[in-house]
Amino acid sequence: MTAIEHTAQARPRGTRLPRRARRNQLLGAAQEVFVAQGYHAAAMDDIADRAGVSKPVLYQHFPGKLDLYLALLDQHCEALLQAVRNALESTTDNKQRVAATMDAYFGFVEDEGGAFRLVFESDLTNEPAVRDRVDQVSLDCAKAVSEVIAEDTKLPSDQSMLLAVGLCGMAQITARYWLGAGQRIPRDAAARLISSLSWRGIAGFPLQ
Numbered sequence: 001m002t003a004i005e006h007t008a009q010a011r012p013r014g015t016r017l018p019r020r021a022r023r024n025q026l027l028g029a030a031q032e033v034f035v036a037q038g039y040h041a042a043a044m045d046d047i048a049d050r051a052g053v054s055k056p057v058l059y060q061h062f063p064g065k066l067d068l069y070l071a072l073l074d075q076h077c078e079a080l081l082q083a084v085r086n087a088l089e090s091t092t093d094n095k096q097r098v099a100a101t102m103d104a105y106f107g108f109v110e111d112e113g114g115a116f117r118l119v120f121e122s123d124l125t126n127e128p129a130v131r132d133r134v135d136q137v138s139l140d141c142a143k144a145v146s147e148v149i150a151e152d153t154k155l156p157s158d159q160s161m162l163l164a165v166g167l168c169g170m171a172q173i174t175a176r177y178w179l180g181a182g183q184r185i186p187r188d189a190a191a192r193l194i195s196s197l198s199w200r201g202i203a204g205f206p207l208q
Helices: 018-037 044-051 054-060 063-091 094-112 117-120 128-153 157-180 186-203
Strands: none
Touching: 018 044, 018 054, 018 063, 044 054, 044 063, 054 094, 063 094, 063 117, 094 117, 094 128, 094 157, 094 186, 117 128, 117 157, 117 186, 128 157, 157 186
């Protein structure tokens, strides 16, 4: 699951929460506002109101809007990377590994919290700190896949990485298209369709 594990419902002002719980609540409210409005249109007032806290309380946890956005981005980039790693480690059957990895991207995109929009569709990619995080998670996911390819095929690392970038790029682009097109194909069927395409390509490189 990539959504923050908490209830983002607004609480009455003045409700006291432990620091970690309050931080999670604020992140949940911020995610809803950023996903709905985008970074530039979102205001700290909106986030504070959504969380049911005063702006001073919000600023106690996050000095500014960018800090809040980066905290969310870090959380969801890590969630995506962990989902890919879990998929790769879920089996030693490479055909099933491809299927699990494709499904990890579809699951990340399908999550009702819309976290994938912060990672793949941010309106703040001109900000170096955001661009670096987005580029890094894409690179890290591809590296995880490339290690499996290199181990099984003995292809050079640069070739393995290029194949991995292609596979991960296919996964996230098709998953986003699938969601945007209205999920007319059930998620399992859609992920299987793309994993079949991917497997027919990558299976052409023999195990060594």
